[in-house]
Amino acid sequence: MHTGSKTLIALGVVGLQEEDIYSSEFQVSAIPEYKNPIRVGSSTVDFTKDTFKTYLKRSKGNEQKINYVDSIETKPQFITLELLDRVITITELEEEYNAQAITYLKNQKEAAIVTSVSIALSKELIQEIDVAEALFLNTSGYKQYQLSLIKKGKPYKSIDFSETTIFAYTLSFFCWGENDRKQIVLADIIDEKSSCPRNTYRDVEKAKAKMNYFKL
Numbered sequence: 001m002h003t004g005s006k007t008l009i010a011l012g013v014v015g016l017q018e019e020d021i022y023s024s025e026f027q028v029s030a031i032p033e034y035k036n037p038i039r040v041g042s043s044t045v046d047f048t049k050d051t052f053k054t055y056l057k058r059s060k061g062n063e064q065k066i067n068y069v070d071s072i073e074t075k076p077q078f079i080t081l082e083l084l085d086r087v088i089t090i091t092e093l094e095e096e097y098n099a100q101a102i103t104y105l106k107n108q109k110e111a112a113i114v115t116s117v118s119i120a121l122s123k124e125l126i127q128e129i130d131v132a133e134a135l136f137l138n139t140s141g142y143k144q145y146q147l148s149l150i151k152k153g154k155p156y157k158s159i160d161f162s163e164t165t166i167f168a169y170t171l172s173f174f175c176w177g178e179n180d181r182k183q184i185v186l187a188d189i190i191d192e193k194s195s196c197p198r199n200t201y202r203d204v205e206k207a208k209a210k211m212n213y214f215k216l
Helices: 049-058 086-093 096-107 123-131 204-215
Strands: 014-019 024-030 038-046 077-083 112-120 134-140 144-151 154-160 165-178 184-191
Touching (some): 038 086, 077 123, 123 144, 134 154
16 A cells, blocks of 8 residues: 555546655546446554554644544544445446546556545544445546445435545556457456456557457
């Protein structure tokens, strides 16, 4: 998991992880629309000395007013969110309203998507998330992401990511392959240190070359 980011990121955004000797930073390049909600998993985690330091680096003014005392046994908590339904994520990315994002991804093999985030937020919002039956990511307004909380099968509350402080994140990458109509399409989303499944490739041009080779 990567820690900290000077730029505002959210679950589901696309961009590049830029690294040099002195820093590592995720630069958002595209903000896809998710008109069909994507299932999200959550877990509640106690802050440790290290994760609290990481949070403070991202939130210089302690925006969430978290009081961490190492010597006190009961620790404040944060939430980790993860995109669970990668099939729906792929389907959404391939919709016409995300055509620009797909064009970018096809031309940038190092592009990644944020598939997990650690967020600090108020105790009240943590409790709301904990009691929800299900969580979904969707777009609200113009490319504004929100977390929809479900109870008794219906949305009952929405949380904007602007209400939270994201201080760590996990990236996943894209694999491209050939569909039944002999077109190069987005085939999979893989974890950062994983390899693409057989006959799929991180590089669109390599996928095209393989397809053309088999046509000979």
